[in-house]
Amino acid sequence: MVSNYLLLEEPLRMASVLEPSKPSFFPAMTKIVGTLGLNSRSVEVISGCLEAGMSVARFDFSWGDAEFHQETLENLKVAIKATKKLCAVMLDTVGPELLIVNKSENTISLEEDSFVILTPDQDKEATSSLLPINFNGLSKAVTKGDDIFIGQYLFTGSETTSVWLEVSEVKDNDVVCMIKNSATLAGPLYTLHVSQIRIDLPTLTDKDKEVISTWGRRNKIDFLSLSYARRAEDVIHAREFLSIFGDLNQTQIFAKIENVEGLQHFDEILQEADGIILARGNLGIDLPPEKVFLYQKEALHKCNIVGKPAVVTRVVDSMTDNLRPTRAEATDVANAVLDGSDAILLGAETLRGLYPVQTISTVGKICAEAEKVYNQDLYFKKTVKYVGEPMTHMESIASSAVRAAIKVKASVIICFTSSGRAARLIAKYRPTMPVLSVVIPRLKTNQLRWTFTGAFEARQSLIVRGLFPMLADPRHPGGPTSATDESILKVALDHGKASGVIKPHDRVVVCQKVGDASVVKIIELQD
Numbered sequence: 229m230v231s232n233y234l235l236l237e238e239p240l241r242m243a244s245v246l247e248p249s250k251p252s253f254f255p256a257m258t259k260i261v262g263t264l265g266l267n268s269r270s271v272e273v274i275s276g277c278l279e280a281g282m283s284v285a286r287f288d289f290s291w292g293d294a295e296f297h298q299e300t301l302e303n304l305k306v307a308i309k310a311t312k313k314l315c316a317v318m319l320d321t322v323g324p325e326l327l328i329v330n331k332s333e334n335t336i337s338l339e340e341d342s343f344v345i346l347t348p349d350q351d352k353e354a355t356s357s358l359l360p361i362n363f364n365g366l367s368k369a370v371t372k373g374d375d376i377f378i379g380q381y382l383f384t385g386s387e388t389t390s391v392w393l394e395v396s397e398v399k400d401n402d403v404v405c406m407i408k409n410s411a412t413l414a415g416p417l418y419t420l421h422v423s424q425i426r427i428d429l430p431t432l433t434d435k436d437k438e439v440i441s442t443w444g445r446r447n448k449i450d451f452l453s454l455s456y457a458r459r460a461e462d463v464i465h466a467r468e469f470l471s472i473f474g475d476l477n478q479t480q481i482f483a484k485i486e487n488v489e490g491l492q493h494f495d496e497i498l499q500e501a502d503g504i505i506l507a508r509g510n511l512g513i514d515l516p517p518e519k520v521f522l523y524q525k526e527a528l529h530k531c532n533i534v535g536k537p538a539v540v541t542r543v544v545d546s547m548t549d550n551l552r553p554t555r556a557e558a559t560d561v562a563n564a565v566l567d568g569s570d571a572i573l574l575g576a577e578t579l580r581g582l583y584p585v586q587t588i589s590t591v592g593k594i595c596a597e598a599e600k601v602y603n604q605d606l607y608f609k610k611t612v613k614y615v616g617e618p619m620t621h622m623e624s625i626a627s628s629a630v631r632a633a634i635k636v637k638a639s640v641i642i643c644f645t646s647s648g649r650a651a652r653l654i655a656k657y658r659p660t661m662p663v664l665s666v667v668i669p670r671l672k673t674n675q676l677r678w679t680f681t682g683a684f685e686a687r688q689s690l691i692v693r694g695l696f697p698m699l700a701d702p703r704h705p706g707g708p709t710s711a712t713d714e715s716i717l718k719v720a721l722d723h724g725k726a727s728g729v730i731k732p733h734d735r736v737v738v739c740q741k742v743g744d745a746s747v748v749k750i751i752e753l754q755d
């Protein structure tokens with residue numbers, strides 16, 4: 229029987245369960261995005277995160293100000309130098325997120341069946357009977373009987389600090405709610421969510437614009453995580469805004485789908501965005517829990533077939549306080565890989581968790597095991613069928629490179645690229661071996677000065693499953709000649725050997741342009 233499930237057939241599966249997990253030169257083909265903050269901002273801890281496999285650092289502006297994040301980023305730079313591990317930078321916007329700030333940071337006890345008022349008056353202190361929120365339209369958006377959720381920022385669900393409320397009355401700008409479960413709110417910041425209600429705030433808020441034009445520009449961010457993307461226009465507007473700042477026109481936009489409205493416009497958003505983040509934290513309370521798994525499978529499938537990277541969030545919440553994930557969480561990580569995610573995003577686990585480094589390493593190990601039993605052959609066939617014929621030249625070259633690499637059991641695919649496009653297309657076919665994307669710099673000018681391209685392109689591949697970037701020497705920019713190509717290939721092979729992914733007598737598939745022709749070649753190493 230031909231399985232339709234992206235998992236290898238027996239007897240390979242049981243063999244894989246019983247064989248010990250093997251350490252490899254890289255933790256997994258699936259990438260890990262770590263949210264840096266409170267418990268993950270020293271050079272030492274960030275270095276540990278990089279060594280454990282984090283390749284994208286997320287700076288979440290819902291939490292902490294520009295100065296706080298700058299300090300963390302400076303430490304990240306030191307850690308990158310020290311570990312020699314590349315890492316991309318992602319700025320995550322606040323967007324139309326409803327937040328409660330608890331300035332005093334005293335815990336707030338809420339009693340089941342008693343009442344609490346939500347007020348837009350942010351000068352008020354947060355107490356057991358009054359919670360100030362950052363939005364003055366709530367009283368117009370909700371009606372009696374609506375459910376409201378309040379939890380610690382990046383709530384994990386297992387803590388006793390989350391509460392469900394029911395709207396019992398709207399009084400001018402205030403919303404009076406009945407408390408449905410007793411809870412103690414802890415920490416300085418809480419997120420508030422009303423299921424399936426449109427929050428009439430722009431997706432890119434004034435604060436977000438300010439942060440992008442200062443912090444984002446200063447740090448030439450690789451990715452913008454556009455929180456609460458609800459329509460294609462949100463992405464278009466964000467792109468227009470980024471393009472005002474010369475350096476940021478290369479920043480990729482990852483649309484973060486966090487509610488049903490975003491889900492309803494998924495196809496149009498995907499068309500405009502460079503990638504998608506399945507923000508299961510918020511979506512998991514906007515959608516009924518029983519619907520989340522199917523959305524995940526559908527969304528990942530859609531991203532995969534168009535070759536855009538997809539990131540899944542909130543996988544091992546319980547590791548925020550524990551050294552081991554629950555069985556359900558470990559299985560969930562593996563299923564995210566089998567469903568097709570490119571990267572896993574860790575939130576509370578690395579931001580305020582007790583074990584940021586161990587969490588990254590545990591998630592990496594689970595991903596690696598799932599990748600071993602991923603049914604690449606079936607996936608490849610489905611993708612080729614979906615793309616149809618005639619294929620574009622590049623699509624045909626990319627799929628041929630993957631096919632050739634699998635047939636000859638190559639240990640690695642080396643892809644020369646400037647824009648990163650060719651390497652991403654290869655990754656789309658989900659090769660079982662890593663793709664060394666050798667980014668060849670190009671010289672460009674803005675009429676005032678010369679600069680090299682390549683750094684953005686290299687770092688942006690750090691979120692794509694299977695891509696491992698390497699920057700070629702800028703002394704060989706521009707048009708390829710056979711002499712420079714040979715020397716670049718030699719550097720790439722040496723890099724592969726030094727990192728342990730290429731061994732003597734291995735076969736390697738190389739994808740490059742020779743003159744005008746795109747070629748796929750197979751080389752057999754002597755030593």
Ligand SMILES: Nc1ncnc2c1ncn2[C@@H]1O[C@H](COP(=O)(O)OP(=O)(O)OP(=O)(O)O)[C@@H](O)[C@H]1O
Pocket residue numbers: 622625643644645646647648649650651668706707708713739740741742746747
């Ligand atoms: N500097 C280079 N030297 C040799 N081959 C290259 C070089 N840059 C790209 N290629 C090859 O050219 C083909 C087109 O790849 P890709 O689309 O990435 O090219 P590009 O020049 O980076 O992009 P674009 O066509 O968008 O300008 C691929 O086969 C790729 O491996």
Ligand SMILES: CC(=O)C(=O)O
Pocket residue numbers: 486506507508509510511541542575
């Ligand atoms: C990470 C995030 O914002 C979410 O999962 O909702």
Ligand SMILES: [K+]
Pocket residue numbers: 288289290320321322323455
């Ligand atoms: K955010």
Ligand SMILES: [Mg+2]
Pocket residue numbers: 486507509510
């Ligand atoms: Mg969210």
